[in-house]
Amino acid sequence: MTDQMMMNVKPNQLMKATLQTETSTMVLLLLLLQLLSPLLLSCVAASAGPPRHLPPCQVVQMDVFCSDRSLRSAPVDLPQGVQLLDLSCNQVQNLTRETLAYHTGFYHLNLHANRIHFIQPGLFRDMTELKVLDLSKNHLSVFALSKVSIGPLTAVESLDLSGNGLYTGMSEYFLEESPSLVNLSLNSNSITKIAQNTFSGSSSLEKISLHNNVILEIEDGAFDSLRHLTELDLSKNSITCITDFNLYNLKVLNLSKNSMELFHSASSSQLYNLLNLDLSENKMLYFPFLPRTNVLQYLDVSRNHIQSFNVSGNPEKRANVFLTQLQYLDMSYNRLKTIPETFFCFMRSLEVLNVSNNCIGSFSLTVEGLLPTVKIINLSFNSLQTLTFGENSLPSLEKLFLQGNDLTTLDHHVFQKLPSIKYLQLQQNNLKICDSQQSPYDPELTEQNQVNPPDCVSLSSVRSLHFLYLSENNLQNLPANAFANTPLKLLDLSLNPGLDMDKDSLRGLEHSLVHLLLRENNISSLHTDLSLLQSLKHVDLSTNQLTSLPVWNRESSIESLNLQNNNLVTLDSSTMVALEHSLKTLYMGSNPLNCCSNLGFLNMVQRLAVVVPDIETVTCVHEDFSEPVNIEKLTEGMCQASSNSAYVVVVVVLVLLVVTMVVALLVKRRRSRKRKPNISFRA
Known part of the structure; x- marks a missing residue:
């Protein structure tokens, strides 16, 4: 607005315009304050609230x-x-x-x-x-x-x-x-x-x-x-490499989870005091070059890319290190295809050897006394096709892991050469079991194995073996006396669909077997008499096709029984009574049980005589209900009412039949009278 224009505006008009502007501003401020007042009040209330109560020191x-x-x-x-x-x-x-x-x-x-x-x-x-x-x-x-x-x-x-x-x-x-x-x-x-x-x-x-x-x-x-x-x-x-490692006084060195491609100790005859060396989860292609004079007890080179025991790939630079004090060696998760037997020379203190998850096709320990103190060998998840143990080469071996190797052919008596073996894991292979009557073990008769099928392995007379896992082996037959003179405590035969067990296949385990696992075998009936296994306490028969319970008598010692996912309709009352004195845990879910045919089982559950962990999935079929009934909701009265109604129906049907028959007879007699001719006599 120019000066001339300002002069033309009257003072009272200017004042009126100013007042209008101030009024509008005040209205806007009041509206803004009204909108913000709840937020301000909440903030004030929050700040004025009591502080968080903290206990004293x-x-x-x-x-x-x-x-x-x-x-x-x-x-x-x-x-x-x-x-x-x-x-x-x-x-x-x-x-x-x-x-x-x-x-x-x-x-x-x-x-x-x-x-x-x-x-x-x-x-x-x-x-x-x-x-x-x-x-x-x-x-x-x-x-x-x-x-x-x-x-x-x-x-x-x-x-x-x-x-x-x-x-x-x-x-x-x-x-x-x-x-x-x-x-x-x-x-x-x-x-x-x-x-x-x-x-x-x-x-x-x-x-x-x-x-x-x-x-x-x-x-x-x-x-x-x-x-x-x-x-x-x-x-x-x-860290990518360690060269000329020379910390002689060091006892524990952890270099795991780096990017190590090379570990090389200094070439020295001085004694290294290193006891524990962890080189796991690196990128080494070759076995580390360790101190020549050492007292190493624990060595972990797992999860590397090791393919060879040569240092830096040079055949003339082999890792000829005397690991005389070594007790634990882990080479799992590498790319090893073979381990020469000479590698274990001078490892006379070794107790644990883990070479699982490699590409090993053949493993052999034949030299007597080569690894006299080894207790655990893990060869699981390799590509093993051959496995050879010599007499007295592993006198202290207690646990052997061979699962996941797809083994089909072994020396018939390979496991009898392990005098201290207690635990044998053979899951996920393709082994067949020899009949012990056809192949009695005698070290002097090892050449007379022609009586055996060429692709079976003997599991009898392994006199120290307590735990045996044979699940997922595609086993079709389990011959008689398969485990004779082998004091098994646990036997896992699960996941072998179509497994045909001879009635005497478990003979010899009467006084030793405690755990028996037969789940997922598509078994419809058991030919083997489990009642003869006097020490048996835990049985898993889940996910099969069983239509009836195995027979047990009052001498049974069964404490835990898994019958889930079968085709059981009626539980034999005499068997349930025989089990009741020892049975503590029973799994029964996913079976087509008949409600009123299993009142003995119902009474057992209601008396809390046995624990049913999967009780919520245990149902039965009742003719008066369209949906399965949970066993906990079933009462004897429901079955009595059902039986009474059935009785009434039967009586009514019988009465109707009698009435029908009487009526039919009366009708027949009446008709016969009508048809009878009139006979007259003349004098």
């Missing part, structure tokens, strides 16, 4: 526990002489003398999971009794940016700095004045490099954990100054 003698109480500092009324203070999971941000209520006599200080990003310089100088300091899961990377040391930590022996976002070069500010430090955790940080001077101020270290960082490089000599170091955890990093 717990004091036990000279230990104070204040974990998870939303504290920003220690309580001011701490007892004098407090030794342990737990302030974990609180809201401490600045760690100062005031934060700790000016106490300095701590032995153990736990500040885990706070928000600490500042530490007062010299705070720990006067804490000459402090042995354990936990600063894990804070924000100490912010403090480290100031490049100020928190030291000295003159007496601290255990320090936890894990989960603080520390990266390369930051840990030195916490370690450079820690002469007594023994145990250090730097887990779950962002460290990429271990420098030569990283631990120079902590020469007493015995245990270092650097798990879950991003370590790519370890400078030469980074651990050389640590003469007392015995445990080093470098797992879950990005």
Whole structure:
């Protein structure tokens, strides 16, 4: 509006326009206030509400526990002489003398999971009794940016700095004045490099954990100054190789979950004290080059890409290492196709050998006394076609895992050559069982096996065997005396559809067998008399086609019986009575039971004489109901009413029949009278 135009506007008009503008503004403000007032009131109410009730710190003698109480500092009324203070999971941000209520006599200080990003310089100088300091899961990377040391930590022996976002070069500010430090955790940080001077101020270290960082490089000599170091955890990093490993005093080394392609020890005759080496979950193509003079007891190279026992693929550089103290060797989940028998030379202390989940086609141990102490061998899930054991080559073997190999042909008496075998897992193969009467085991007659089918294996006279798993073997026949003189406690024959068991197939197990598993075999009836198995306590017959119960008498010791998913309509009352004195658990779900034909079973359930874990799925068919009835809802009255009504129906039908017959007779007699001719006599 120009000056000339402004002069033409009258004062009272200008005032009127101003008032109208102010009125409109006030109206808008009132409307806005009216809309926001509920929100403001709720905020005020929330702020004015009572604070979250937190219990006071717990004091036990000279230990104070204040974990998870939303504290920003220690309580001011701490007892004098407090030794342990737990302030974990609180809201401490600045760690100062005031934060700790000016106490300095701590032995153990736990500040885990706070928000600490500042530490007062010299705070720990006067804490000459402090042995354990936990600063894990804070924000100490912010403090480290100031490049100020928190030291000295003159007496601290255990320090936890894990989960603080520390990266390369930051840990030195916490370690450079820690002469007594023994145990250090730097887990779950962002460290990429271990420098030569990283631990120079902590020469007493015995245990270092650097798990879950991003370590790519370890400078030469980074651990050389640590003469007392015995445990080093470098797992879950990005290390690609270890060359010239020379930590002679180290006892435990964990390099699992890296990207290791090579592990090579220094060529030295000096004794290595390493006891435990974990190289699992890496990318090694060859067996590691281990210290030649060693006392190694535990070696895990599982989940690598190992194909050969040669070092770096050079046939002339074989891993000829004497592992005389080795007790546990895990080479599972690799790409091994064969293991030469010579590999096990000088492993006379080995107790556990795991080579499962490889590509091994043949496995042979024939040299007498080669592995005298081995107790467990796991060859499961390979490609085994041949398996050979020599006499006395495995005198101590107790457990042998062979499942998932598709084995079809074995030496008939391969398992009789294992004098201590207790547990044999043969699941998921294609074995056939020899008849023991046709093939009595005699070591001197091993060449006379022509009487046997060429593709069967003998499981009789394995005199120490207690647990045998033969499920999923496509077994069609189980001959008589299949396990004679083998004191089995558990026998699993499940998942062999169409299995035909001879009536004497379990003979010889009368006094030993406790567990029998026959589930999913498509069995319609059992020819084998289970009542002869006097020690049998647990039987699984689920998911078959059974129409009747196996016969048991009062001598039965059955405690658990699984009959789920069969075709049982009526449970034989005499068998149920015979079982009742010992039976504790019965699975009966998914059977087409007849309600009123199984009142004995109903009474057993109602008296709580037996536990039916799947009672909710146990139903029966009742002619008065269109849907199956849950056995818990069935009463004897329902069956009596049904029988009474049936009786009435029968009586009515009989009466009608009698009446019909009487009427028919009367009608017949009447008709005959009508047809009779009139006879007259004349004199």
